Amino acid sequence: MRPSEIIFEVTEAPEGGYDARALGFAIFTQGEDWDDLKAMTRDAVLCHFEGKEAPKVIRMHLVREEAIAV
Numbered sequence: 001m002r003p004s005e006i007i008f009e010v011t012e013a014p015e016g017g018y019d020a021r022a023l024g025f026a027i028f029t030q031g032e033d034w035d036d037l038k039a040m041t042r043d044a045v046l047c048h049f050e051g052k053e054a055p056k057v058i059r060m061h062l063v064r065e066e067a068i069a070v
Helices: 034-048
Strands: 005-012 018-022 028-031 057-063
Touching (some): 028 034, 034 057
Parallel strands (some): 005 057
Antiparallel strands (some): 018 028
């Protein structure tokens, strides 16, 4: 059964750029900037679902961690 969408958790990489990991699928990719990450994520999904129908929607959730001193 083809999923209707796939969700990626996106974090800022310590060395710069972004890391994206799919929830529920073994898909991981990286991008130097947001536009590059979108292209790399789309490519990774199409490669993962090669020969099968890929989801029509990719959702990217940016998770940002920040420590605040009190």
